[in-house]
Amino acid sequence: MSETELRDGEAAPAETNLDADDRLKPEYVRAVLDAVDRGDDEEARALVEPLHPADIADLIELAPAEQRKPLVAAIGERIDGDVLAEMNDWVREALIDALEPRQLADLAGDLDTDDAVAIIEDLDEADQRAVLRALDPDDRAAIEEALSYPEETAGRLMQRELIAVPEHWSVGDVLDYLRADDRLTTDFWEIFVVDPQHKPIGTCNLSWVLRSPRVVKMSDVMAREQTLIPVDMDQEEVALRFQKYALISAAVVDGSGRLVGMITVDDVVHIIQEEAGEDALLLSGAGDGDINEPIIDSYRARVRWLVANLFTALVASAIIAAFGGAIEQMVALAVLMPIVASIGGNAGTQTMAIAVRALATNQLTRSNTIRTIRREIVVALLNGATIAALLGIGAALIFATPLLGWVIAAAILVNILVAGLAGVLVPVALERLGQDPAVASSVFVTMVTDSMGFLAFLGLAVVSGLVAAA
Incomplete structure (x- = not known):
């Protein structure tokens, strides 16, 4: 599709906006920014509509610094918590400064705890308090607990949304529980089995639950051997454990051994990338080495x-x-x-x-x-x-x-x-x-x-x- 066709307001399929390396094409970026410059917000939104949140984050990062805020204002309804979570730290910090605490709280409230923490932890203390006050009580409690842990530890990295069931439940009990409670997380790969003190005693892949008869007890299908992550473990060590044991997710436990959260492999991928880049930059003395850094x-x-x-x-x-x-x-x-x-x-x-x-x-x-x-x-x-x-x-x-x-x-x-x-x-x-x-x-x-x-x-x-x- 040509740039002229893009300017006519027709939204291109997302794949046509990306090159062979899954990067936004220069002509597409120019078309969006030209629409913003002309004040045609409707066209800009139509062009951005097919994009994945990660690609929207890339679009904002590729825009010149002086055009980012007008771009965000034009496509405001597409800017959600997922976009902020994918955004470069320096670019995100500049955009967050322009948001009201209530707006930021609404965005953070739609995210898993770990992603919400990643956004809120970079705010100064006064802004943090304002955003936390605007959050729902349950979300506020979870994020405040996460912020109480040192930076770059499992406590900051983990998410609180998980599935934990007692070992005396049957597979049928678990399936009924998953279907009946709309408040449960929808993104999980394994179910944690806990004792009465909420300490993890086993884990069960979701596929095992789906393939087992309803009458089978969870204690009979669960794996008792599992990798537990201490809440204060450094994130680099967490990534090494995921790599060593080929984990998809892992339970996080506090000092008393109670289950307090889980870490998933998608979070670890980011950590591996960050740590590898950080070591290379430190060896060269280049600081953060970010082209968006002041x-x-x-x-x-x-x-x-x-x-x-x-x-x-x-x-x-x-x-x-x-x-x-x-x-x-x-x-x-x-x-x-x-x-x-x-x-x-x-x-x-x-x-x-x-x-x-x-x-x-x-x-x-x-x-x-x-x-x-x-x-x-x-x-x-x-x-x-x-x-x-x-x-x-x-x-x-x-x-x-x-x-x-x-x-x-x-x-x-x-x-x-x-x-x-x-x-x-x-x-x-x-x-x-x-x-x-x-x-x-x-x-x-x-x-x-x-x-x-x-x-x-x-x-x-x-x-x-x-x-x-x-």
Whole structure:
């Protein structure tokens, strides 16, 4: 369908608005924004009508910042809690500021507890109180309880809407209960079986209930082995349990073992994506790394790591200054020094990225640290030997100085070996000290590889007699 046809007010099927990668087509986004600019809200609503809530959230994010509020005003009836839940945090925060507490409460009231909490937790304290006052008492109590748990824990992630039944019920009792009570959640994959103290003692897939005779007791069809999530467990650890045990949903229990909620795999998918992206961004010192983040916040997040790198670079500069006389005697040293440092830095980054990921996924633990270090030493020796041979032969031929080839080959081998060790030891040491290895590892590993690269190359040049000591 052409852009002209879109402007005539005919709503296109949702699939025609998406490209092969399920992203909104640029011409479709322009058509919607043009309708908003012309004040034709009816056409804008018709164009947006076929979209999934996640695609509506993408549409708002793709709009320029100054056009987002007019767009939301034009398609207001399509903006519901599901759209807000799918929206980028920075964009959502800006739009929420324009909503009245009563409007926000109406949107949050239509969501599961976990999604409502994700929206309300980012508000300042005064706005939170105003929205909570506007909620129904039951919703308010559930959200207040969730907000009482630390951020990024199972208590914040879980939803309270679940199905729990006593073990003495039959399958028929459960089916009648599900059909008779309209207040029950409609989105669930398993039924939790609890004892009189509301402690989970088993779980039963919905498919088992549907395929079992009505007279069978739940205690006879339920699985007593289940994965329970403590309410204060970190969300990253929750995601690892879902991945390890291939869970679709899991019960969340409080300190006394009582069932207080459940976590579903759709929530965990978001967590896995967030945590993976967060570690990658922390390694680069890019802060949140969100293109919707305010410029001043991006500046503050990035500049402190650049300042830290400035001071670590001074260490390498001091080593170069100490060998200033040697460099003056042979210009080739100045030409080749950046190669030694660069290759060492890349080797260290590779190992560090693997180590940080292994720590985050519990693949690297105290029980296999030594084995991992030995493995990285072997990999470093193989890589170092390969690069050293190539660069050594090349330097000897280009500068017609065989000794220079041997010196740079040895320096490369030493620096890559040190880089491999630093890439593992620095993240492990930070993790043992209770620090996030993704945050500061890159600064220390870069300092080690740069300094050792210059020291090994220039030191070997002096020791070998290639140049005289200054």
